[in-house]
Amino acid sequence: MSAVTINGRPETLPDDPDSLLADVLRDRLGLTGTKLVCGAGVCGACTVLLDGVPVASCLMPVKAAAGRTITTVEGIAATGLHPIQRAFMALDALQCGFCTPGFIVEATAFHDNWRKAQGTTTPSREEIGAALSGHLCRCGAYDNILRAVAEACSGRFDAETSAAPRVEARDKVTGSAKYTVDIRHEGQLEGLIVRSAVAHGKITSLDFAPSRALPGVMAVISLLGDDKMVRYVGDPVAAVAARDHTTARQAAAAIGITYEELPSVIGLDAARKPDAPLVFERSSRKKAANVSEGSPAPAPWKQNVRGPSAAFSHKTKTVRGEIASAAAANDPLLIKGVFRTAGQSHSCLEPHATVARFDGDYLTVHVSTQAVFHVMELIAKRYKLGHDKVRVIADHVGGGFGSKGSLGVDTIAAIELARAAKAPVRVALDRHDELSVTGHRPGTEIDIALLPSQAGELKAVSLTAWSDNGAGVNSTIAALARLIYPAEAKALTDFDVVSNLPPGAPFRGPGGPPMAFALEQAVDEAALRLQIDPIKLRQRWDTDPNRRRLYEWAAGLEAWRNVKPASSKSGRYRRGVGVASGYWLYLWQPGSKVELAIKGGRLIASTAIQDIGTGSRTVIANTVAREFGLDPHEVEVRIGDSILPEGPGSGGSRTTASVVPPTLLAIQKLKGVIESNAKRKPLPGSNAPWRELLATSGDISVSATRPEDSRHLAPGVRSPLKEAGFMGAIFGWMLRRFSNLAVGSGVPSSVQVIEVEVDTWLGHVRVLNVHTGIAVGKLAAPALARSQAAGSVIQGIGYALYEGREVDPLRGHILTAGLEDYRIPGIADTPNIDVHFDEAGFDHVLGGSVGIGEVATVPTSPAVANAIRNAIGVRANALPIRPDRLVALLNQRSVA
Ligand code: FES
Numbered sequence: 092m093s094a095v096t097i098n099g100r101p102e103t104l105p106d107d108p109d110s111l112l113a114d115v116l117r118d119r120l121g122l123t124g125t126k127l128v129c130g131a132g133v134c135g136a137c138t139v140l141l142d143g144v145p146v147a148s149c150l151m152p153v154k155a156a157a158g159r160t161i162t163t164v165e166g167i168a169a170t171g172l173h174p175i176q177r178a179f180m181a182l183d184a185l186q187c188g189f190c191t192p193g194f195i196v197e198a199t200a201f202h203d204n205w206r207k208a209q210g211t212t213t214p215s216r217e218e219i220g221a222a223l224s225g226h227l228c229r230c231g232a233y234d235n236i237l238r239a240v241a242e243a244c245s246g247r248f249d250a251e252t253s254a255a256p257r258v259e260a261r262d263k264v265t266g267s268a269k270y271t272v273d274i275r276h277e278g279q280l281e282g283l284i285v286r287s288a289v290a291h292g293k294i295t296s297l298d299f300a301p302s303r304a305l306p307g308v309m310a311v312i313s314l315l316g317d318d319k320m321v322r323y324v325g326d327p328v329a330a331v332a333a334r335d336h337t338t339a340r341q342a343a344a345a346i347g348i349t350y351e352e353l354p355s356v357i358g359l360d361a362a363r364k365p366d367a368p369l370v371f372e373r374s375s376r377k378k379a380a381n382v383s384e385g386s387p388a389p390a391p392w393k394q395n396v397r398g399p400s401a402a403f404s405h406k407t408k409t410v411r412g413e414i415a416s417a418a419a420a421n422d423p424l425l426i427k428g429v430f431r432t433a434g435q436s437h438s439c440l441e442p443h444a445t446v447a448r449f450d451g452d453y454l455t456v457h458v459s460t461q462a463v464f465h466v467m468e469l470i471a472k473r474y475k476l477g478h479d480k481v482r483v484i485a486d487h488v489g490g491g492f493g494s495k496g497s498l499g500v501d502t503i504a505a506i507e508l509a510r511a512a513k514a515p516v517r518v519a520l521d522r523h524d525e526l527s528v529t530g531h532r533p534g535t536e537i538d539i540a541l542l543p544s545q546a547g548e549l550k551a552v553s554l555t556a557w558s559d560n561g562a563g564v565n566s567t568i569a570a571l572a573r574l575i576y577p578a579e580a581k582a583l584t585d586f587d588v589v590s591n592l593p594p595g596a597p598f599r600g601p602g603g604p605p606m607a608f609a610l611e612q613a614v615d616e617a618a619l620r621l622q623i624d625p626i627k628l629r630q631r632w633d634t635d636p637n638r639r640r641l642y643e644w645a646a647g648l649e650a651w652r653n654v655k656p657a658s659s660k661s662g663r664y665r666r667g668v669g670v671a672s673g674y675w676l677y678l679w680q681p682g683s684k685v686e687l688a689i690k691g692g693r694l695i696a697s698t699a700i701q702d703i704g705t706g707s708r709t710v711i712a713n714t715v716a717r718e719f720g721l722d723p724h725e726v727e728v729r730i731g732d733s734i735l736p737e738g739p740g741s742g743g744s745r746t747t748a749s750v751v752p753p754t755l756l757a758i759q760k761l762k763g764v765i766e767s768n769a770k771r772k773p774l775p776g777s778n779a780p781w782r783e784l785l786a787t788s789g790d791i792s793v794s795a796t797r798p799e800d801s802r803h804l805a806p807g808v809r810s811p812l813k814e815a816g817f818m819g820a821i822f823g824w825m826l827r828r829f830s831n832l833a834v835g836s837g838v839p840s841s842v843q844v845i846e847v848e849v850d851t852w853l854g855h856v857r858v859l860n861v862h863t864g865i866a867v868g869k870l871a872a873p874a875l876a877r878s879q880a881a882g883s884v885i886q887g888i889g890y891a892l893y894e895g896r897e898v899d900p901l902r903g904h905i906l907t908a909g910l911e912d913y914r915i916p917g918i919a920d921t922p923n924i925d926v927h928f929d930e931a932g933f934d935h936v937l938g939g940s941v942g943i944g945e946v947a948t949v950p951t952s953p954a955v956a957n958a959i960r961n962a963i964g965v966r967a968n969a970l971p972i973r974p975d976r977l978v979a980l981l982n983q984r985s986v987a
């Protein structure tokens with residue numbers, strides 16, 4: 092054993108040469124503020140101070156720490172919050188918080204060194220970016236992190252303060268927030284999923300005996316379906332539970348798996364060929380995963396191609412004729428193109444993880460999930476348990492972005508292993524699995540034709556999208572163009588293309604970003620050909636009142652007023668400005684309930700929702716606090732537990748719109764009860780008496796559900812789906828019937844103006860400034876809404892410039908299965924981000940707020956592409972816009 096000092100206390104650590112410091116800190120000492128994400132020194136989440144110097148504890152053998160002094164995030168606040176922690180809290184430099192401890196540890200070291208050398212001089216963004224460049228944040232909290240570190244170094248947070256717009260911020264900056272991967276029960280086992288090594292095959296035998304014979308192996312189970320088929324590399328086959336991770340790995344390797352390997356087909360182009368091997372026989376098509384949030388609509392199949400795949404697809408009779416005759420006449424206004432987008436991995440920093448435990452027949456499951464209540468229902472249904480026999484808990488969730496909305500195989504494996512082993516089991520995916528098999532935004536190919544008239548009206552639009560879904564169906568991409576740019580003639584057609592690759596999953600605004608990448612570039616091109624300002628053209632073509640207000644704002648931006656044509660630019664580095672629009676549906680989940688109680692004078696709001704970094708705790712705390720004249724921190728918010736009243740999932744930007752109205756209704760009820768019980772009424776025009784009344788009212792509990800008001804529209808507000816006609820109404824009915832999602836009236840909208848600089852020699856693009864205008868009604872938590880808007884932009888920049896899943900086209904392995912290969916944006920990629928909120932447009936919603944997460948990311952990639960077009964005169968038609976692609980485009984133009 093080696094002696095070390097950890098957070099000021101002497102400890103002895105094992106001499107085991109295989110032990111890594113991160114594991115020992117987390118598993119042996121319970122210092123779970125140190126997070127494990129990549130295990131490869133790339134993300135910085137596991138950073139600790141070794142004799143005051145930041146190191147990646149996931150790479151450090153524990154022996155190397157012998158005799159040294161280690162400080163983890165828990166030790167940083169030992170004698171009060173560090174100025175860096177106060178700054179992160181005050182400036183909301185965090186969202187899900189999973190990366191936060193690593194940033195805090197590194198930034199405190201930077202701060203302390205800086206202050207010693209530079210006093211209270213403020214470091215530049217570049218200096219901070221360089222210091223923190225070894226850290227990744229998938230929520231994209233970088234803009235506020237840069238501000239927080241700068242302001243802490245300048246001395247602004249030297250005085251003790253714990254102000255924070257996010258109610259759980261203190262837990263996240265001190266490392267005390269517990270995520271699923273941090274849960275540890277007495278006697279807990281480590282579970283591991285064993286996955287298919289082939290892209291397509293039938294498992295002819297599974298031999299568990301050698302695995303079960305290993306000491307320390309407590310359970311081995313099969314995860315195969317009745318057909319025993321595997322349809323992609325990484326398809327779950329079996330799972331093991333053992334006393335520790337090393338034994339579980341050995342047990343997994345010892346399972347004998349015999350495959351009858353079948354011909355496979357990898358990727359969009361191969362799968363569309365008429366003679367391609369079939370991924371799903373007719374009888375097994377129902378086994379295809381769902382890449383969308385809504386339930387699949389019926390659609391025809393032809394080999395591996397399914398479609399038109401959405402009830403929302405659309406065609407007017409004249410559209411093909413309009414476009415064909417314009418093509419025949421060589422109409423210079425006809426814009427035709429093929430746009431391709433790469434698959435984008437969610438890359439949540441907390442992996443998909445579950446800890447399952449049976450107490451008799453009562454099942455408690457900690458799950459890293461976007462839907463505690465729904466997952467409880469799914470577990471109860473699958474295992475035929477009463478709702479009172481299953482409890483799903485998610486105190487904190489380290490990101491989801493759409494990938495954690497349903498019952499995952501980690502949860503199934505943990506439950507079945509716990510039952511078989513009669514002990515609690517944790518199944519946490521490693522980074523390889525996280526980047527390979529937990530879903531992704533499918534890559535696409537979109538064929539677009541857009542035809543304006545000579546008079547500048549929009550005559551015809553046609554989009555046909557093929558979605559590279561892997562072993563999944565139900566993409567809706569082209570059809571989303573239904574709700575923007577009304578045209579005389581429109582054809583919108585979606586096809587799923589299935590192949591032997593891991594299936595996609597819903598990802599922030601599913602279908603929206605690829606649709607916008609094609610459509611918004613075509614509109615930009617139309618503006619160039621019509622010689623009209625692109626914002627003015629959108630004002631002419633786009634009738635939505637929310638976006639029309641945003642266009643006015645965008646047109647007034649200095650960056651836009653000074654935009655120059657590409658032809659006026661020269662030199663190696665060229666700057667350009669682009670604009671693009673986006674929208675999302677206003678969705679909410681009927682049945683969502685909020686309970687409001689006074690217990691011992693304290694206000695407690697409860698609902699079974701979860702906070703995946705989007706700030707749902709704070710939204711409820713703010714809403715309650717505002718109505719009672721309290722500070723949000725005085726309101727206790729209980730969420731993340733399925734035993735609470737039914738709450739919505741965190742997907743489709745539904746959470747705020749689903750919980751604010753019942754919260755307000757519960758507040759009205761509670762006030763009514765308090766007032767009728769109180770000896771005196773509150774003074775008119777003052778909130779002060781509520782505090783007194785709460786303290787003296789005795790214990791009361793009320794609850795409220797939002798009325799089913801989706802069909803009752805406010806005067807002057809139109810339903811987007813009704814406007815879309817019969818098929819729109821069908822689409823809305825299906826969402827409500829099969830996905831418990833109501834579509835409200837009004838369209839959450841965004842317009843972005845982006846400035847880039849292009850290096851024409853090396854093809855490198857730097858995003859300099861982003862102006863993002865967002866219309867989602869009133870802001871329930873303004874600081875957090877800004878954080879989410881900025882984070883959405885960062886993810887959009889990743890989609891535009893860096894991120895792309897790469898696959899082995901022969902064997903179907905995912906090649907970008909580590910964060911060193913799958914490039915998400917880092918802090919040094921952060922542009923200046925100016926967020927403009929237009930708070931009108933949703934006054935008909937109780938509380939006036941709808942969700943922001945999806946709409947804020949939709950226009951980023953086309954705005955970047957349009958800015959590149961404005962900078963260098965070439966149009967990028969494939970994402971990510973990598974340097975090699977841009978150089979090739981520039982070379983083509985110079986050849987031409
Ligand atoms: Fe150690 Fe990522 S977990 S650097």
Ligand code: FES
Nearest residue numbers: 186188228229230
């Ligand atoms: Fe950084 Fe979520 S706040 S990963």
